Structure formats: C-alpha cells, structure tokens
Amino acid sequence: MIRTFLSACVATASIAVMAEAQTVAVTNAKLWTGEELVEGATVVIRDGKVTAAGDDASVPSGVEAIDAEGAWVTPGIFSAFSRVGIVEVGAEDTTNDTAAPMSTFGPALQLSDAFNPLATIVPVTRTEGVTRIAVAPGFGSSMFGGQGFIADTSGEPDSITEEKAFTFINLGEGGAGLTGGSRAAAWATLRAALADARTFPARYIASDEGDALGRLDAQALAPAARGDQLILVAVDRASDIRKVIDLKNDSKALNIALVSAREGWIIAEDLAEAGIPVILDPYANLPSRFEALGSTQKNAERLIEAGVNVAIAYFDDDSHQARLVLQAAGNAVANGVSHEDAMRAITSAPATIYRLDDIGTLETGSVGDLVIWDGDPLEVMSAPTHVYINGVEQSLESRQTKLRDRYLSLDVSERPMGFKR
Known part of the structure; x- marks a missing residue:
C-alpha cells in the first residue's frame, strides 16, 4: 500500500514537471551561445529543448515572451x-x-x-x-x-x-x-x-x-x-x-x-x-x-x-x-x-x-538550461534574474535567502532572545 502510494506521488510529480516544461521565449537578449556573443537575439525553448536561437529567431504565435531588454542571456x-x-x-x-x-x-x-x-x-x-x-x-x-x-x-x-x-x-x-x-x-x-x-x-x-x-x-x-x-x-x-x-x-x-x-x-x-x-x-x-x-x-x-x-x-x-x-x-x-x-x-x-x-550551449537541439542576468555574468555583483533547467523555471530561493529575508527587517521586539541585547 505504501509502495503504491509513493509510486503515485512520483508519477504525479513527473507529470507536474512535464506540465511546467512549456514553451519559453526570451527576446532582445545579449546572448552568449556558448561559443559566441549575439546582440539582439531571441531564444525559444519548447519541451525542455532549444528550438530557435539567434538574431533571426522568432517567437512562436501565442507565446508570451520575456523581454530581456539587452541583458545577458547564457546557457546554464x-x-x-x-x-x-x-x-x-x-x-x-x-x-x-x-x-x-x-x-x-x-x-x-x-x-x-x-x-x-x-x-x-x-x-x-x-x-x-x-x-x-x-x-x-x-x-x-x-x-x-x-x-x-x-x-x-x-x-x-x-x-x-x-x-x-x-x-x-x-x-x-x-x-x-x-x-x-x-x-x-x-x-x-x-x-x-x-x-x-x-x-x-x-x-x-x-x-x-x-x-x-x-x-x-x-x-x-x-x-x-x-x-x-x-x-x-x-x-x-x-x-x-x-x-x-x-x-x-x-x-x-x-x-x-x-x-x-x-x-x-x-x-x-x-x-x-x-x-x-x-x-x-x-x-x-x-x-x-x-x-x-x-x-x-x-x-x-x-x-x-x-x-x-x-x-x-x-x-x-x-x-x-x-x-x-x-x-x-x-x-x-x-x-x-x-x-x-x-x-x-x-x-x-x-x-x-x-x-x-x-x-553548455544555446543552439537548436540543446537542453533548455538558460540564465538571464542583471549584468555581466563575470562581474562579482551580477546575479541571475531567471534560471531555467530543462525548460523549467527554477526558484531563486535558498536557505540563505530565507534567512536574509527573515532577519533583514525584523522588528526589535521579534528578534530571538540572543539578538535582543
């Protein structure tokens, strides 16, 4: 019974992941393909794979695109x-x-x-x-x-x-x-x-x-x-x-x-x-x-x-x-x-x-690992604004960000006992 329940959970999770791996389109990107830099590029990911990438790529009809506004876009x-x-x-x-x-x-x-x-x-x-x-x-x-x-x-x-x-x-x-x-x-x-x-x-x-x-x-x-x-x-x-x-x-x-x-x-x-x-x-x-x-x-x-x-x-x-x-x-x-x-x-x-x-590349047939950055990826102060793995957008939350958000603006009265002095 337990085994059946776990199998059902795994199957449900797999279906959920497949459902999330829909079409992703990013336009107006400063695209690092893995081999060269392309200005004003578009990248399209469908079902976890790159289907189009470059300055001549177009967004499929009915797909809402993310305008990168000239930001760096790279493979993961x-x-x-x-x-x-x-x-x-x-x-x-x-x-x-x-x-x-x-x-x-x-x-x-x-x-x-x-x-x-x-x-x-x-x-x-x-x-x-x-x-x-x-x-x-x-x-x-x-x-x-x-x-x-x-x-x-x-x-x-x-x-x-x-x-x-x-x-x-x-x-x-x-x-x-x-x-x-x-x-x-x-x-x-x-x-x-x-x-x-x-x-x-x-x-x-x-x-x-x-x-x-x-x-x-x-x-x-x-x-x-x-x-x-x-x-x-x-x-x-x-x-x-x-x-x-x-x-x-x-x-x-x-x-x-x-x-x-x-x-x-x-x-x-x-x-x-x-x-x-x-x-x-x-x-x-x-x-x-x-x-x-x-x-x-x-x-x-x-x-x-x-x-x-x-x-x-x-x-x-x-x-x-x-x-x-x-x-x-x-x-x-x-x-x-x-x-x-x-x-x-x-x-x-x-x-x-x-x-x-x-x-490691963003070209037709590649796995849909993609990152949109708020600056040059090699600059120490730059950070991702969007991360996709296999065409699925990932959370940018971690234990570290949760701790930061919890204590960054915590009222003095709510601080743990060790922090109230």
Missing part, C-alpha cells in the same frame, strides 16, 4: 569539478560522503549512490546560475577515487544526468603516497590496473584477483581502460603531466582530462597536440607544494593560447562554494584570458570535456 553555468550534494556539513563526518578511507574498493565506488539532491547547498548553487555540476569523489585508501557523475541543480529526484560520467585517478604527490610512497609505485599500480581492466573478465575466470584490482574494481574500470569513459587525472607537476601525455600517446583510445595541472603551462603545446583538456582553478596560482612550484596566474591564458581546451572550476571549497566558478572565471580574465574564452570555460568547454553535446 557548468561547474566542471565539485562536491555539491555529497557534503552537508564539512565538519561532520557523517554528512561527508566524498571519500571512503576504510573501504577496500576503488574504481567500483559509485559516488552517485551518495548524492542528495535535497542538500541545502544545491539551491544555493543554483541561485548563482550554476545549472550543471560534475561531482567528483575524493581519495580514500586508493589512488582510484571511483566513479563521478554529472547532475543538474534542480533538486529533483532524477537530477543526475550521467551516473558514471568519469573515473577519477590521483597521479600527483597524493597518488604516490597512497601506493607505497613513490611515483614509480603509482605508475606501476596504474599500468597493472589498466591491464586488469582491459582484459576483464578473462583473467578473472579462475580467480577474483588481478595484478592490481579485484573483480568489481576491474569491471568498473574496464570502460575507461577501453576508452569508453573519461579518465580524470589529478596532477600538477610538469614531469608528471608529461607521463600522462606519454600514456595517452601509447594508448590513443584513452579519453583523458587533467584536473588542476598547475604546471601545465610549461608543456602546454604538448598537451594541445595530445588533445588532453584541463580543468583548473585560476585561484590555484601559488607554489603551495613541491609539485606546484611552477604555479602562475597565467596558467589558464597560456594553456588556452596553446590550443588546450580549458574548463574553469573553483577548488577551494568545492562542496559549498562551487558557485564561485563565475568569480574564478572573472579572475582568469583579470590575468589575461579573454572574456569569450572565460565564458566558454564555464559553459561549452566542460560539456565538451564530458562529451555532453547538448549541454
């Missing part, structure tokens, strides 16, 4: 690396599902199992215009963090876009420490693990153990080892990055992207030639570790100039402040990146890295 912002929805309170371990240090599993850990779309940080992230998030695992007892996922920030139960979008591997100082204390050990482990995964299930017929991975881990890593899944590699030192390039050149089928890559600028041309994209944080520009002595504010600019596909994220508090990806992109502009490249790095570039062809 894509945070290319975050921990949104898997950490509620950073200081409380029971609410933090980033890593599993006591687990014997590595690649088989599926982070989507821990995602809470109702986490308070999800609407906080959405109200800043971030509609898509890549959520990455941390590292526990293994250099293999597990499977990361892509989700939207609607807060809906079905908000995960790709459950196993990538596998995450640590090949920096941390990876060396997790595999015996040496980079040589880390690379030996990785080569053995890739061999186990490529030959799965053949070598596991007689035994549950491979050279480096158990059966479930080898099965989970197999798509990445065969080039069917993205491999995100956390790495910073130029010599370590060069080893990743060698791995890619030796195994052309592998789909690899780097995370952080603080010294990536040193071998930017090699990265471009190998076709390896980079997800970086422009604020990570100080030599805080030995593997990052070559850090510079010009990393993003130099990588982009060399032809590397660069996506921007915010690493410092990636569970609660992933929304600062916009500020990070603005910081990149202050250090030489063009405004267009910075906008690309938070819209279409992450979608390209994760092979999501219909996300």
Whole structure:
C-alpha cells in the first residue's frame, strides 16, 4: 500500500514537471551561445529543448515572451569539478560522503549512490546560475577515487544526468603516497590496473584477483581502460603531466582530462597536440607544494593560447562554494584570458570535456538550461534574474535567502532572545 502510494506521488510529480516544461521565449537578449556573443537575439525553448536561437529567431504565435531588454542571456553555468550534494556539513563526518578511507574498493565506488539532491547547498548553487555540476569523489585508501557523475541543480529526484560520467585517478604527490610512497609505485599500480581492466573478465575466470584490482574494481574500470569513459587525472607537476601525455600517446583510445595541472603551462603545446583538456582553478596560482612550484596566474591564458581546451572550476571549497566558478572565471580574465574564452570555460568547454553535446550551449537541439542576468555574468555583483533547467523555471530561493529575508527587517521586539541585547 505504501509502495503504491509513493509510486503515485512520483508519477504525479513527473507529470507536474512535464506540465511546467512549456514553451519559453526570451527576446532582445545579449546572448552568449556558448561559443559566441549575439546582440539582439531571441531564444525559444519548447519541451525542455532549444528550438530557435539567434538574431533571426522568432517567437512562436501565442507565446508570451520575456523581454530581456539587452541583458545577458547564457546557457546554464557548468561547474566542471565539485562536491555539491555529497557534503552537508564539512565538519561532520557523517554528512561527508566524498571519500571512503576504510573501504577496500576503488574504481567500483559509485559516488552517485551518495548524492542528495535535497542538500541545502544545491539551491544555493543554483541561485548563482550554476545549472550543471560534475561531482567528483575524493581519495580514500586508493589512488582510484571511483566513479563521478554529472547532475543538474534542480533538486529533483532524477537530477543526475550521467551516473558514471568519469573515473577519477590521483597521479600527483597524493597518488604516490597512497601506493607505497613513490611515483614509480603509482605508475606501476596504474599500468597493472589498466591491464586488469582491459582484459576483464578473462583473467578473472579462475580467480577474483588481478595484478592490481579485484573483480568489481576491474569491471568498473574496464570502460575507461577501453576508452569508453573519461579518465580524470589529478596532477600538477610538469614531469608528471608529461607521463600522462606519454600514456595517452601509447594508448590513443584513452579519453583523458587533467584536473588542476598547475604546471601545465610549461608543456602546454604538448598537451594541445595530445588533445588532453584541463580543468583548473585560476585561484590555484601559488607554489603551495613541491609539485606546484611552477604555479602562475597565467596558467589558464597560456594553456588556452596553446590550443588546450580549458574548463574553469573553483577548488577551494568545492562542496559549498562551487558557485564561485563565475568569480574564478572573472579572475582568469583579470590575468589575461579573454572574456569569450572565460565564458566558454564555464559553459561549452566542460560539456565538451564530458562529451555532453547538448549541454553548455544555446543552439537548436540543446537542453533548455538558460540564465538571464542583471549584468555581466563575470562581474562579482551580477546575479541571475531567471534560471531555467530543462525548460523549467527554477526558484531563486535558498536557505540563505530565507534567512536574509527573515532577519533583514525584523522588528526589535521579534528578534530571538540572543539578538535582543
């Protein structure tokens, strides 16, 4: 009986969402399509998909349009690396599902199992215009963090876009420490693990153990080892990055992207030639570790100039402040990146890295993620006035805005006891 009731509730909710995903039209927009800026543009979204976009698009008959009055209109912002929805309170371990240090599993850990779309940080992230998030695992007892996922920030139960979008591997100082204390050990482990995964299930017929991975881990890593899944590699030192390039050149089928890559600028041309994209944080520009002595504010600019596909994220508090990806992109502009490249790095570039062809752009056939802004999206004081995900307008209310509104103009007599002094 309870199960039947819950099923009915889910069905009713699904019908409601479908009903809301009606035709949306925005006119007179300063439109960033994900690739170029178009003045005086119109965007039309029907049933969750963009059906027209550009300065020659027209509003369908009978549809009431929103006049943007020349305001910026962009695809939903894509945070290319975050921990949104898997950490509620950073200081409380029971609410933090980033890593599993006591687990014997590595690649088989599926982070989507821990995602809470109702986490308070999800609407906080959405109200800043971030509609898509890549959520990455941390590292526990293994250099293999597990499977990361892509989700939207609607807060809906079905908000995960790709459950196993990538596998995450640590090949920096941390990876060396997790595999015996040496980079040589880390690379030996990785080569053995890739061999186990490529030959799965053949070598596991007689035994549950491979050279480096158990059966479930080898099965989970197999798509990445065969080039069917993205491999995100956390790495910073130029010599370590060069080893990743060698791995890619030796195994052309592998789909690899780097995370952080603080010294990536040193071998930017090699990265471009190998076709390896980079997800970086422009604020990570100080030599805080030995593997990052070559850090510079010009990393993003130099990588982009060399032809590397660069996506921007915010690493410092990636569970609660992933929304600062916009500020990070603005910081990149202050250090030489063009405004267009910075906008690309938070819209279409992450979608390209994760092979999501219909996300990150506003062109015919794209998913209807759209944001209308009250100013330049990269200006720190700008904010969204409307946010749409899959063609459905989203609430711009969060726990933070509710607290602000509650206490902003509260009469002295109504203040909680602790505030009356």
